[in-house]
Amino acid sequence: MTQNTSIHWNENGEACTALWHSENGIAPHKKVVTGDDTLTADDAYHLACEGTAILWKGDFQNARQLLQALVRRIDKPSKKSKRTGKRVDKADDVAVKKTAKDIFHQHRLIQSQRARILGNLLIQCNCDHTIALRRTPDVTQACLEAYGKVSESYVIxxxxxxxxxxxxxxxxxxxxxxxxxxxxxxxVRPHYGVFSPVRGEYIELLCNTPLPKRLNEDSIAFDIGVGTGVLSIILAMRDVQKIIATDQDDRALTCAKENIALLNLNSQVEIVKANLFPPGKASLIVCNPPWIPARPSSTLEHAIYDPDNQMLKGFLSGLKDHLLPQGEGWLILSDLAEHLELRTRQELLAWIEIADLKVLGRVDTKPKHAKAFDDSDLLHFARVAEITSLWRLSLRD
Structure with missing residues (x-):
């Protein structure tokens, strides 16, 4: 989040300033005007598209309606975008495959432009996280959870x-x-900035895959990239006696500790701040890394995008130093990146081999989330073919 930066605007002929907060790391807007209930959606859209931010001074609920109006104007699909995003029939498969990476980058560009325009409608919060607008809900606790205590008024x-x-x-x-x-x-109770485990298919994989027999001798597991703590919770429910879960993100660590405590699992699960692996070895090491090898555009996207497959390759290369003999490493990974031509199956298998690992087996499942069935989505051709897998890996003999 941007810190110690200010945003400036004029209001009733006076120069005003406040702290600027942005979880996406966006710099303070240079052009800022005030807007209220008299501002039309068309005028607001025109201002936002040209890069002018609107600091809202009217009714809070009207601001929400204005934002929805901006969304409708942005998301109104063109005939061209519909044709590009759909896979029409099998004859088009080759053409779609050749342009998959281009379509992905087009999708990200559209999302970036969309976020830029919608991010131009601003709200000022007081130093106690209250908002001095009509019909404003009580957001104090929500902002306190996300931002902690602040000493000055801020704009987001x-x-x-x-x-x-x-x-x-x-x-x-x-x-x-x-x-x-x-x-x-x-x-589980996700915190702001921590990826919510809304895709249940990988949870089912972890619940149903037989545990390695080595756990009968040494019942210890590592959870790499703990997030909300969901994988550690499942392992604890499956009677793994000792789980050490790691993460580098402070929000994730706080979130996981809270969820573990609420379920009275502190005796089984230890949360540690670490880059990938904790010291020692385990019978089972699980990891659900970000699935898409691309650069995140904000801190909130680090759970989705893994630049240059850094976490994936780091997990694979470190397994040999942390797995007990006859232990298993469980890699939970979607093949969406393969359908988007961002990573090949041959590359993944090569990284496994280079890491002195072998594949014991793989359990596959199909996604059940709404986007997998939305044929208006630009990436539908890839999502409809996506498979999520739990790769069972072990040390090579």
């Missing part, structure tokens, strides 16, 4: 603020991940 995009509010609801209500022995749901 309304879009980011709505993300903070949404994250607070996720944290308050929890996300069911599986059921306990009595059929009661077990929840």
């Amino acid at each position: 995009s309304l879009r980011e603020l709505l993300g903070v509010i949404s994250a607070h609801e996720w944290r308050k209500n929890g996300l069911p991940i599986l059921a306990d022995g009595d059929g009661e749901p077990i929840f």
Whole structure:
């Protein structure tokens, strides 16, 4: 998040300033005007497209409606985009494959431009995280969870603020991940900035794959990249006695510690700040790295994008030094990057071989999330073919 930077604007003939907050690392806007309930959606869209930010001074609920109006104007699909995104029939497969990487980069460019335009509607928060606008909900706790205590008034995009509010609801209500022995749901509570385990197919893979026999002798596992703690929780529920979970992100570490404590699993799960592996060796080492080898455009995207496959290759290359004999490394990975021509299966297998590992087996499943069935999505041709796999790896003899 940007820190110690200010944003400036004129209001009623006076020069005003406040701290600027952006989780995406966006610099403070240079051109800022104030807007209220008299501003039309068309005028707001024109200002946002030309790079002028609008600091909202009207009714808060009207600001939300204005943001939705901007979304409708941006997302109105053209006939050309519909033709580009769809796989029409098998005769088009070759053409789609040749342009898959280009379509992916086109998708990211569209998303970046969309975020830039929508990020131009701004809200000012007081130093106690209150907002001095009509019909504003109580966002104090949500902002406190995301940003901590602040000493000065600050300005953020309304879009980011709505993300903070949404994250607070996720944290308050929890996300069911599986059921306990009595059929009661077990929840994790994602924090703002920590990737939510909304894709249940990889959770099912971890629940259903037989555990390595080496755990009967040494019941210790490592969870690399703990996030919310969901994989550690599942391993604990499967009676693994000692789990050491690592992450580098402070938000993830705090989130995982809270979820582990809420489920009374502190005696089984230890959370450690580390780059990939903790010291020592384990019978089972699990990792669900970011699936797409591309550069994240914000801190919030690090759970999705892994530049140059750094985490994936780091996990594979480090397994041989941390696996006990007859132990297993479980790599949970989608092949979406392969369908987007960002990584090949041959490259993945080569990295496994270079790391002195062998493949014991692979368990596959198809995604069930909504985007897999949305044929208006530009990347539908890849999502419809996607398979998520749990790769069972071991030391080479």
